[in-house]
Amino acid sequence: MPAARESLLEAAGAALSARPWPSVRMVDVAAAAGVSRQTLYNEFGGKAGLGRALVRREADWYLDGVDRVLRAPAGSGDRLASLAEWTVRAAAARPLVRALLTGHWDGNLPAPPGRGARPGVPAPGPGELAGAVRDRAAEVLAAPDAAHRCELAVRLALSFVVAPARESGLGELLGLLRLLSEPSRTAGGR
Known part of the structure; x- marks a missing residue:
């Protein structure tokens, strides 16, 4: 059904x-x-199974959004900045996504799959989600150091999820990410 x-x-x-x-x-x-x-x-x-499925669905929703952002036409630096923005906005709008990204689960949310005695496919932890995003970016961007630059973008975005900034602070994050995402001009000369 x-x-x-x-x-x-x-x-x-x-x-x-x-x-x-x-x-x-x-x-x-x-x-x-x-x-x-x-x-x-x-x-x-039962309710626990429904909660596990809801958590899993939110993880899939977040990763589907990651795929959409990474496949959008833009330079790799712009895509990484867009990825960071997507991460911050998704976590702000959806408590389960925020919990998945930070590992902070409170009593107002369903328990994540794989915790304690709850059977089922475990929900990805924050490190696993960051790794999945990094791997997807490396595959799509196919640029030198794409995985490393994506990991940096995701971890910077997660810092904004954990310690939110005012809206203009997000713009500062995106500007920083665009600068950091561009290939180094001196790297080729070393």
């Missing part, structure tokens, strides 16, 4: 944006999705 599964994940995401995860009720999620509670339990096994 792919359609029911997606509807349930949409409904759970909407419920989570309105209230903390412990207050989200399965009967309300099922009703919002237009399916029975039994369908929810058949798809996810």
Whole structure:
């Protein structure tokens, strides 16, 4: 039931944006999705399974956005700056993405997959997500030191996620990233 599964994940995401995860009720999620509670339990096994699937979906959503940014026509420096901006904005807008990127999970969110006794495919940790982004950038950009420059861009962006700056601060980050992302003019002469 792919359609029911997606509807349930949409409904759970909407419920989570309105209230903390412990207050989200399965009967309300099922009703919002237009399916029975039994369908929810058949798809996810319960609230913990729904939470794990929601976390996994947010990780996939973030990485899909990374792919879109990296494949957009622009110079590699501009793409890395755009990637940093995407990371900061996605984390600001979506609490699960912020938790995935920082590793900070509070009681208002579903527990990430793979933590403790919760079975399932583990959610990627912050280092794994940064590594996945780095590897994707290296593949797409195919430039010398692309992986290293992407890692730098992502880690700088994560510093803004952890310690947010005013909006103009994001512009400063993007300008810095554009400078750092350009190949060194002296590197070839060494």
